[in-house]
Amino acid sequence: MSENTLRLTNISKSFAGVHALRGVHFELRLGEVHALLGENGAGKSTLVKVITGVHQPDTGEIYLNDRRIHLADPREATALGISAIYQELSTFPDLDIAENIFVGRRPTLASGLVNWRRMYRDAEQLLSSLGVHLDLKTKARYLSVAQQQMVEIARALSVNARILIMDEPTSALTLNEVADLFQIVRRLRENGTAILFISHRLEELFEIADRVTVLRDGAYVDTRSMNGVTQEELIRMMVGRTVKELFPKKDVKVGEVVLRVNKLTRKGAFRSVSFELHKGEILGMAGLVGAGRTEVSQAIFGVIPADEGMIEIEGKALRITSPSQAMECGLAYVPEDRQHHGLVLPMDITDNVTLPILSRFSRWGWLATKSAQQAAYDAVTQMEVRATTVWQKVRELSGGNQQKVVLAKWLSTHPRILILDEPTRGIDVGTKAAVHSLMSELAAQGIAILMISSELPEILGMSDRILVMHDGRVTGLFNRSEATQEKIMMAATQAV
Amino acid sequence: MNTTDKAVSAFVSLARPRRSFLSKFLRWEWFLVALIALVVIVNSRLSPYFLDVQNLFRASSDFMEMGLMMLPMVFIIVTGNVDLAVASTLGMAASFMGLLFNNGVNIWIAAGAALLLGVAAGLLAGYLISRLKVPALVITLGTYAFYRGMAYVMLGDQAARGYPASFTYIGQGTLPGAPVPFSMVLFLSMALIFGLVLHKTAFGRYLYAIGHNQEAVVYSGIPVARVKVVIFMVSGLMSALAGLVLAARYGSTRPDIGTGLELAVITAVSRANALRHGPAEYPG
Amino acid sequence: MTTNTPALSRPSLLSLFARFRELALVGFIVLLIIVISLQNPRFLTFTNFRDILLDISILAMIALAQGMVIITRGIDLSVASMLALTAMMVAFVVKAFPDTPLVFTVLLGTASGAVLGSINGLVITVGKVPPIIATLGTLGVYRGLVFFYSKGNWINPVDLPSSFKQLAKAVPLDLPNLVIVALIVAAIAYVFLNYTRAGRDIYALGTNPEAAKISGIRTDRVTFMVYLISGIVCGLAGVMWASRFEAAQTNTALGFELQTVAAAVIGGVSMLGGIGTVPGVLLGALLLGIIQNGLTLSNISQFWQLAVQGFLILLAVILDSTIQQRIKQTAVRGAVK
Numbered sequence A: 001m002s003e004n005t006l007r008l009t010n011i012s013k014s015f016a017g018v019h020a021l022r023g024v025h026f027e028l029r030l031g032e033v034h035a036l037l038g039e040n041g042a043g044k045s046t047l048v049k050v051i052t053g054v055h056q057p058d059t060g061e062i063y064l065n066d067r068r069i070h071l072a073d074p075r076e077a078t079a080l081g082i083s084a085i086y087q088e089l090s091t092f093p094d095l096d097i098a099e100n101i102f103v104g105r106r107p108t109l110a111s112g113l114v115n116w117r118r119m120y121r122d123a124e125q126l127l128s129s130l131g132v133h134l135d136l137k138t139k140a141r142y143l144s145v146a147q148q149q150m151v152e153i154a155r156a157l158s159v160n161a162r163i164l165i166m167d168e169p170t171s172a173l174t175l176n177e178v179a180d181l182f183q184i185v186r187r188l189r190e191n192g193t194a195i196l197f198i199s200h201r202l203e204e205l206f207e208i209a210d211r212v213t214v215l216r217d218g219a220y221v222d223t224r225s226m227n228g229v230t231q232e233e234l235i236r237m238m239v240g241r242t243v244k245e246l247f248p249k250k251d252v253k254v255g256e257v258v259l260r261v262n263k264l265t266r267k268g269a270f271r272s273v274s275f276e277l278h279k280g281e282i283l284g285m286a287g288l289v290g291a292g293r294t295e296v297s298q299a300i301f302g303v304i305p306a307d308e309g310m311i312e313i314e315g316k317a318l319r320i321t322s323p324s325q326a327m328e329c330g331l332a333y334v335p336e337d338r339q340h341h342g343l344v345l346p347m348d349i350t351d352n353v354t355l356p357i358l359s360r361f362s363r364w365g366w367l368a369t370k371s372a373q374q375a376a377y378d379a380v381t382q383m384e385v386r387a388t389t390v391w392q393k394v395r396e397l398s399g400g401n402q403q404k405v406v407l408a409k410w411l412s413t414h415p416r417i418l419i420l421d422e423p424t425r426g427i428d429v430g431t432k433a434a435v436h437s438l439m440s441e442l443a444a445q446g447i448a449i450l451m452i453s454s455e456l457p458e459i460l461g462m463s464d465r466i467l468v469m470h471d472g473r474v475t476g477l478f479n480r481s482e483a484t485q486e487k488i489m490m491a492a493t494q495a496v
Numbered sequence B: 001m002n003t004t005d006k007a008v009s010a011f012v013s014l015a016r017p018r019r020s021f022l023s024k025f026l027r028w029e030w031f032l033v034a035l036i037a038l039v040v041i042v043n044s045r046l047s048p049y050f051l052d053v054q055n056l057f058r059a060s061s062d063f064m065e066m067g068l069m070m071l072p073m074v075f076i077i078v079t080g081n082v083d084l085a086v087a088s089t090l091g092m093a094a095s096f097m098g099l100l101f102n103n104g105v106n107i108w109i110a111a112g113a114a115l116l117l118g119v120a121a122g123l124l125a126g127y128l129i130s131r132l133k134v135p136a137l138v139i140t141l142g143t144y145a146f147y148r149g150m151a152y153v154m155l156g157d158q159a160a161r162g163y164p165a166s167f168t169y170i171g172q173g174t175l176p177g178a179p180v181p182f183s184m185v186l187f188l189s190m191a192l193i194f195g196l197v198l199h200k201t202a203f204g205r206y207l208y209a210i211g212h213n214q215e216a217v218v219y220s221g222i223p224v225a226r227v228k229v230v231i232f233m234v235s236g237l238m239s240a241l242a243g244l245v246l247a248a249r250y251g252s253t254r255p256d257i258g259t260g261l262e263l264a265v266i267t268a269v270s271r272a273n274a275l276r277h278g279p280a281e282y283p284g
Numbered sequence C: 001m002t003t004n005t006p007a008l009s010r011p012s013l014l015s016l017f018a019r020f021r022e023l024a025l026v027g028f029i030v031l032l033i034i035v036i037s038l039q040n041p042r043f044l045t046f047t048n049f050r051d052i053l054l055d056i057s058i059l060a061m062i063a064l065a066q067g068m069v070i071i072t073r074g075i076d077l078s079v080a081s082m083l084a085l086t087a088m089m090v091a092f093v094v095k096a097f098p099d100t101p102l103v104f105t106v107l108l109g110t111a112s113g114a115v116l117g118s119i120n121g122l123v124i125t126v127g128k129v130p131p132i133i134a135t136l137g138t139l140g141v142y143r144g145l146v147f148f149y150s151k152g153n154w155i156n157p158v159d160l161p162s163s164f165k166q167l168a169k170a171v172p173l174d175l176p177n178l179v180i181v182a183l184i185v186a187a188i189a190y191v192f193l194n195y196t197r198a199g200r201d202i203y204a205l206g207t208n209p210e211a212a213k214i215s216g217i218r219t220d221r222v223t224f225m226v227y228l229i230s231g232i233v234c235g236l237a238g239v240m241w242a243s244r245f246e247a248a249q250t251n252t253a254l255g256f257e258l259q260t261v262a263a264a265v266i267g268g269v270s271m272l273g274g275i276g277t278v279p280g281v282l283l284g285a286l287l288l289g290i291i292q293n294g295l296t297l298s299n300i301s302q303f304w305q306l307a308v309q310g311f312l313i314l315l316a317v318i319l320d321s322t323i324q325q326r327i328k329q330t331a332v333r334g335a336v337k
Ligand SMILES: Nc1ncnc2c1ncn2[C@@H]1O[C@H](COP(=O)(O)OP(=O)(O)OP(=O)(O)O)[C@@H](O)[C@H]1O
Pocket: A015, A016, A018, A019, A020, A038, A039, A040, A041, A042, A043, A044, A045, A046, A047, A087, A386, A395, A396, A397, A398, A399, A400, A401, A426, A428, B008
């Protein structure tokens, strides 16, 4: 065994009878980027939490530099130089950005008082090294998912850890931000930091990782060098079968316009956004983080109405001021932030899936529980959610499976216009293909789909037309045939 | 798949419901009602004012009135809010009825008007809470003083008395042929209705969901603001009803009627709620 | 990430309000002062304001502690009972030993407050009892101890030496001691909440307890600390109460806890945790004090007073939250630089 490694042997962990990890081996060397791969619910995040002391394993041992260690809580892991970005967002909504980065380690003056000036200076430095420019006094509450993600990355980097763990840090980021992040990761690797990296975007792994460990159903499959494997092999290792086509886009004859957005404006968020969405069409929305795509879709769905402009649905001009009104018009919106907007985490799968459609199961207010359960069951089965029962609390599901529940919830409303904001964020390759084929199917049935995605391959692979935004404005509109990665990036960055 | 088999098998693996309708119903419904009753009785003896003799008397004898206010309070607390103004609304409604009665209005019309005033009181609080998006505590701190103050404005240092026997029956009477107080029957039937609404209707589901994550409920297209207004209106109505029962039992109304009951009501409900959910989930 | 979103937000009145969240409250207080003094010129005098400050000092001190507890998503309903118990204990000691040095009485008060507060803290952190239930319990228990300790006896002005009575009321710098003490407490609270790690951890814990835990904040320790501090402040307030009112009774400060919560939440402390400032809480207490004082001076009929008080509180809350909501909307817009 070489010096300077983190080694886990035979780790098992179960939650109330659910075996999340079964006899897993894992070894992380200093100076390497080690990817962890597996389907949703394979046990990746659980393994991370074992390493950071959030969970204590039922069996197995952890060695740091060949010395056995026991981690009772995250503090002890931090003290050993282990720092982590967890999959679930864990920002502090009412603290500002700078303090979010330095929470737990605020710099102090000689007097012991917090040195705010230094904190802002250091935060500024860290964030600009990530290519991020945010007002440091903004409360985290007001940041988008991606922005929060960047803040958490900055927090993890500020520690100068020897072992850095990143659980799906890129799931909400676009190419540019990922590039900035990878540059830093490479620099850290050169300085001898050990990095554990989790992502469902396989191409990212080939770009950054040195080795990969694959888990399946909580069990260890294999550890390989990234040079020696192909994408197909990796998929076979994690799914146990081959995935035929990731972007099964059907050609659908698009119908009439169902949603027309005209000169929609909200101060500080987006300006004069206009586009049309047709029946049976998938309209992709590309752009960098902060371009205003989420804000536009929230305005259409009535969450935060626009200040000016017009929305026309099926020929009727409307002023949509609430989600309930939007739903009556046949809209559905899968939000980007599943934790805060998509799910009621402490409630069970049935409750979550049926929340928007409960009224359909009630007569004079009386709830037909059986049929609601059946509907929930059908919806999550279709989405391949991994859970024990429909009574399981959503909080106990893995991140990707939570995302699938959000999708199931909104699909079962049977909308005519479906807005998807990062629909496959955190979903594994196999299920992603299934989600894509479902989208294609829905479009074929005549549903109009507006899809926001930070993953360019998804945008290019699934959209009939692609709308690009930059800085709150529409900067490009391409047909499927003419769209290329370069054209989209150019429009997204306005780097003409 | 049955309940004991919890292994996560690949993909489609969702078991059918594991609890039968009946067992669920029994577990939640009656448990809750019984618990509240129990807690109130225990509570009124042990704390917080167990040494305040006057309060002790009041707490144990005002049980039915408190029970009536507790039912909507369960709704409100489940959504993560609180209504501090219940006892003040009780006082205002009872005083309003007394004022009308003193001025020669028929007692039943006066009682109806008092109930309406209670609904209006809840409507105002509920509207402000959802419109301004502030915690209910903040608004009801204001209405708590305001409504009680209105009771004093209405009756001053007077008392309304001399209610007809047909009216005092709702506070003092028992069922014909059985020593069961009418007010208890009233409370129990209300408890049944509230329990059913909480557990067997979509509305009840919304309440729990709002309590856990209001924003997600808004995103689900549920008119959260309207739901909140409704529960506060119901709270106002029930407080006014409690006021009528209390006035009927005393046979008179003074503006300080029911003062201090809100804490006992809130305590009882939050205890029952905490016991049901465990401390970890208890909001605030 | 986006570098330059159109700078749509000009510096406006609203952004000024956003910077100083308390401005709305200040505005309302000024308005109130104008209205009341137009009615009664006696209101706007130095002596009257000194009286108001004296009246609200104890409220302000405890409201600060209460606010700190609420920031952690907790609540301390036992404050009034702790105050009454320490007031009673100190008064008994002073009655028995009239020569007790004043410093010692203060120490005794704070120390016993610390004990009472730690009991709350332990029940909540070790016993895992929700704060509202734990402190409702100790509210009863501590009040019971007042009876037990005093056997129902009251301490009257004649029982107390004048040196002790002067503790709160002596006027060294144009302001009574009690006001000065409250100001010192406020200053300490300000520095503590804004410039110490422990103070900042209180906010972190309140705004996201789970994240606080995984970020290595010892959440139980922070929770324990806020209840301990609350106890200490109540202990100090108890001594001051006994001195100011020259008495200790079994029903001292009965029901006072609700006022402390009111001052805190009117001052902008969020019941959902994570939000609240020292100036805000002080203004909340000031507002309550001015309303009370103004009503007493005014010729509003006694039967109307409570209704007017409630109405004014509602008005303040409505005004404040309307402005806060506008600020929130601008904040949503202004996140990106
Ligand atoms: N607190 C918990 N209680 C019960 N079950 C849990 C809990 N945490 C995780 N699990 C279960 O453990 C399994 C592994 O979950 P984990 O979060 O490690 O998956 P993952 O590999 O990170 O998946 P994803 O790619 O979706 O993030 C899942 O079946 C999940 O439901």
